[in-house]
Amino acid sequence: MSAPGPILDVANIEVIYNRxxxxxxxLSLAVPRGQVVALLGSNGAGKSTTLKAVSRLLEIExxxxxxxxxxxxxxxxxxxxxxxxxxxxxxHVMEGRRIFEDLSVEENLTAATFARPxxxxxxGFALVxxxxxxxxxxxxxxxxxxxxxEQQMLAIGRALIAEPQLILLDEPSLGLSPILVEEIFxxxxxxxxxxxxxxxxxxxxxxVAFAVSHYAYIMETGKIVIDGPVERLMHDADxxxxxxxxxxxxxxxxxxxxxxxxxxKRWLS
Amino acid sequence: MEGFDPxxxxxxTLAGLGSGALLALTGLAFVLIYKATRVVNLAxxxxxxxxxxxxxxxxxxxxxxxxxxxxxALAGGGLLGAAIERAIIRPMLGESPIAIFMVTIxxxxxxxxxxxxxxxPNPTQLPDFIGAAPVFLGEAYVSRKIAVGFAVACLVIAxxxxxxxxxxxxxxxxATAADQAAAYSCGIDVPAVxxxxxxxxxxxxxAAGILVGAVGGISPTMGVFGLSALVVVIVGGxxxxxxxxxxxxxxxxxxxxxxxxxxxxxxxxxxxxxLLAVLVVRPYGLFGTAEIERL
Numbered sequence: 001m002s003a004p005g006p007i008l009d010v011a012n013i014e015v016i017y018n019r020x021x022x023x024x025x026x027l028s029l030a031v032p033r034g035q036v037v038a039l040l041g042s043n044g045a046g047k048s049t050t051l052k053a054v055s056r057l058l059e060i061e062x063x064x065x066x067x068x069x070x071x072x073x074x075x076x077x078x079x080x081x082x083x084x085x086x087x088x089x090x091x092h093v094m095e096g097r098r099i100f101e102d103l104s105v106e107e108n109l110t111a112a113t114f115a116r117p118x119x120x121x122x123x124g125f126a127l128v129x130x131x132x133x134x135x136x137x138x139x140x141x142x143x144x145x146x147x148x149x150e151q152q153m154l155a156i157g158r159a160l161i162a163e164p165q166l167i168l169l170d171e172p173s174l175g176l177s178p179i180l181v182e183e184i185f186x187x188x189x190x191x192x193x194x195x196x197x198x199x200x201x202x203x204x205x206x207x208v209a210f211a212v213s214h215y216a217y218i219m220e221t222g223k224i225v226i227d228g229p230v231e232r233l234m235h236d237a238d239x240x241x242x243x244x245x246x247x248x249x250x251x252x253x254x255x256x257x258x259x260x261x262x263x264x265k266r267w268l269s
Numbered sequence: 270m271e272g273f274d275p276x277x278x279x280x281x282t283l284a285g286l287g288s289g290a291l292l293a294l295t296g297l298a299f300v301l302i303y304k305a306t307r308v309v310n311l312a313x314x315x316x317x318x319x320x321x322x323x324x325x326x327x328x329x330x331x332x333x334x335x336x337x338x339x340x341x342a343l344a345g346g347g348l349l350g351a352a353i354e355r356a357i358i359r360p361m362l363g364e365s366p367i368a369i370f371m372v373t374i375x376x377x378x379x380x381x382x383x384x385x386x387x388x389x390p391n392p393t394q395l396p397d398f399i400g401a402a403p404v405f406l407g408e409a410y411v412s413r414k415i416a417v418g419f420a421v422a423c424l425v426i427a428x429x430x431x432x433x434x435x436x437x438x439x440x441x442x443x444a445t446a447a448d449q450a451a452a453y454s455c456g457i458d459v460p461a462v463x464x465x466x467x468x469x470x471x472x473x474x475x476a477a478g479i480l481v482g483a484v485g486g487i488s489p490t491m492g493v494f495g496l497s498a499l500v501v502v503i504v505g506g507x508x509x510x511x512x513x514x515x516x517x518x519x520x521x522x523x524x525x526x527x528x529x530x531x532x533x534x535x536x537x538x539x540x541x542x543x544l545l546a547v548l549v550v551r552p553y554g555l556f557g558t559a560e561i562e563r564l
Contacts, residue, residue, distance in 0.1 A: 060450050062363075086456035098451040100444050110437060111444040115456030119437065158455055 101144030289521020296513030314495015320475025350471020506557020
């Protein structure tokens, strides 16, 4: 019934900030419908920038797409304002959660109803409270008083209100304890399974991202350096060593290993 | 000052609260714009003045009754706010705050000039729609105009606050004020919210203008009332609605007390001394957010 092809197709994009700093250099990736795709890489590689280019929040930060094309559901995103894209089914859960702290939990969800045509989520807030019962308990409290994990739940909850086809998730594990990370990611996997929502997941925590993703891209300094189905990447020697922190034999490696450092440099260039 | 008269003091205080409520309403209009769009709008006094003249045009010029002229003037004030946003402020989006601030100063002068061209620079009276029978609170006398002005200003402010809390658009407004990018990411049409904030501020300013004009008459220079409102919001905090309300009442009382007990020439000295004192202790105002930009 839906148009063929991936829900998101990013082709060869270049992004420049403040008319001077080039952050993305010919980056391409695709997110198939209904799948979770991970985008991994170190700090400053341009992961968040990629997501902002897709959701067009880039322009608010004085960034500009100077080359390539981004197609969401077959249409060039450049034709839409950021809020219009959200209403078409592309929801960006930004880095650092970005909940409205002086609004109550419920008002935060109300704010997200602007993403729905007619302003009404088909099941009200029930779907959000089903996935995140804790938000229901705290629904009338100020969002600023929620714990970090609950704030992340609220940020994802806002996305659920929008009933999107694609969620861009920027570092949902940021600043959370391992047990919370596990909880959040199991819910992310459930949402994907039960709602059929495609996701483009940016993470620094490669291990946890691999656990929920079908396909992964790894980027360095503005472009993709490795990509493949997660099962294959998990067995790739370089990925294991640099992103999962495992040596060939499966145990942790030391940074004092000079050869390791040299090999890494060569691989990056 | 021998022989302190508590009744007289009470009357002065009530008059101060009356003009304080009008200052608070004007301050609310200012804060609305600043909170949503981060624009320091120095033309707020002139928007207030245009609101008063619109009422004058509908009530005196067209001879409409007050219940017809007031909504029309308020709607006109809202349209003026929206038009200013669309035509002047939106193209300036992303320019330096100082540039936008200067534009609003220029806009204020243009509005004054236009009003002078259309209605002449001479002060006039608004047609009376409040009545003159005095109001007594206990034994204290209050001018009816001031009492009605106070009550209406409080009602309008309460209406605005209620709308921000309960109306879905109020959530969009507060969300946009808190975090623009996040508001976009929730599907909120941020430019439309900007426009709405200016329109609502225009309505609030026009309401204040009608009340100020009813109390003291209208003239193209009545926009200087906006200067006191500027003191109010700087004292209260540029981005704080509560600050505008408290600041409005404090400045209103201070003006009344200093004007009556020290002499009219002390009014400005007293209010601006308060401004200096507050800024020294709390540079972002009594209720303002600490990290906001200052000019």
